[in-house]
Amino acid sequence: MLGGPAAAAGSAIGLYNNPSADYATKVQATVALLKAAAFEHPGKVVQATSLGVEDMIVTDLIARHQLPIAIGTLETGMLNPETAALIGTIETHYADAGIHVEVYRPKNEAVVEFVSQHGEKAMYESIDLRKACCGIRKLEPLARMLAERTAWITGLRREQSNNRGGMLDREVDDAGRAKFNPMIEWTWGDVWHYVAVNHVPYNPLHDQFMPSIGCAPCTRAIAVGEDFRAGRWWWEDEKAKECGLHVHK
Template sequence: MSAIDLHARASATFAQKLAETQAVLTQAAQDYAPLTPGAAPRITLACSLGAEDMVLVHLVNSLQLNIGIFVLETGQLHPETLTLLERLKASSRAPVDVFTPVNEAVVQFVSREGKDAMYKSIALRKACCQIRKMEPLSRALAGKEAWITGLRREQSGARAEVPLIDRSEPRVKLNPLADWTWGDVWHYIANNQVDYNPLHDQFYPSIGCAPCTRAISLGEDFRAGRWWWEDEAAKECGLHVKSSPLPEKLSS
């Protein structure tokens, strides 16, 4: 059974949520448009190549918005994810920029700590994330005033208060799918023939680096397959960890 067959169930307010998401994206493209002709937009979409982000990519492209897209290619992604990335680069109307880790930093880390360092301690796993994700992210966001993510409140307890628009950090973060359910995501994918990672059909709801992602079983938490050997409270790579409490939910 495919992920579409299993999950595509729109919530009662899906049409309203979709309209809100489209409005947020359209307004963002206007608010952070290039300051001079030919310059890059001041906003970018972080695409992990997961289901949520593929929905956002489809919306940006179908609405013909001037919003760039970036992917962090960590050097540890599944073959299925890399193949999807190639399809995305070939088909996307919006430009897709790929950011990779500094090779020398990866070589030194692996040489010093071993290729399975992420399993040895949380500190080493986070050090790996720093090299493979956080440092490339800083380059991807350089010069941007805002960025877009596929965060949803339903994904985990740590994300339960994700606002639609987060202005609590120097760089504005927009989470246009904050209110969407997993069923909403797959309903949109099914209705719009959105390309997606085939690992979703193999019970991978949340897909990261290959060594740090596994399939989940019926009844397990949505993010149970990420860093499954760690304490639940530590299960973030750092991309969406805040230095201060989340603000009250904001509306556009």
Template structure:
């Protein structure tokens, strides 16, 4: 384990360029079934507690695909939504029809306001995210935070795939917290390991982003995601040109409703 409890490729047996993510990462660990049961219990209790006010905010990453499978497998009445930033990989978007075909569930898709994207690109260029931290966060504001505000409008609680093992910044993620807008944020996989995620995917044949097979454990917008190398932490492929303490887009930082609506990133 490297700093923050995030595994690196060098710690995994059999890591080769041709290996699948399942083959690389899936490992049965003590307490796995108990962790699954606890997550199901949390999801079921949340569905009863919040009703129509509850939504899963899915990045379509491995963790969120596990949560979607748990929702479908246990017949839980929980809406599912995702953000299409207009800068995602085709492999990410390919999961949407797979979810519908596999589970019979319709994922709500929230996109940025087209005019705001055009204005941002016209003003700052298509490579603005590489120019400064402020511009990168402004890009996230337009493409992620403003659509997230619409996704969460009228909701009282939302479900995420945050895990403590993902990074130093997330090492203290609780199972339940306030999000800064009066909503409850439920991190139902907080204590799961990366091996747990892939053991579950392998056990239940959960669809997943094929970019995970190309050494991309953490996948966001295409310009801001790269494959990681042997020895690198799993979130090293996100905003790799920035310092570790800056590597958040703002989706999981407490903000006011006004900031979400405007896409503010300060």
């Protein structure tokens, strides 16, 4: 089933649908890189989707081109309901393509111990505690997702933050795995044009001025003129705003 949201007044589609001049070339390059990932790592590549709009596009391309790429996500236990609901939405929307989403959750005992020691709002108390929470809820489950894989795919874009400005479409992570960033050159306008044209389902929180969506306690809407990731860990220094998934140690 390939249908989806139509542009509505005040929606992210209505606000941001503005493709760049080389939009078609970017789409072609993205598909080519996804095909290369599948060919070079048969049965060993996974899309690690954050369920953000960029990752929804990657999933859409995988489904449309019937690429043998697994799709996995991290259900941290702290996601907004709108975000968590996308797991089922993906499987229903792409049922004809046989898409299944692997769901990786944090180890319950680790979460219980952390919360009992530091409380539900530990992330606001210090960067170290926030990163410890990310480690339990995101990094450890991601390690399990990637354990038997030789490559993974993200929805990262250079435009998202200064920390991501130097990223390439092909990288190698700290474990020596191939990491593909097929959306790296896309603009925000390109993203929403693709969503509009191809009716890609997306998180309704994007319509509420949340371009970057993580765990509920760590995400807020942004104001006009703020950076894409200003709503993530907004109480921290700009340089600290990564959970550890996409930084080299």
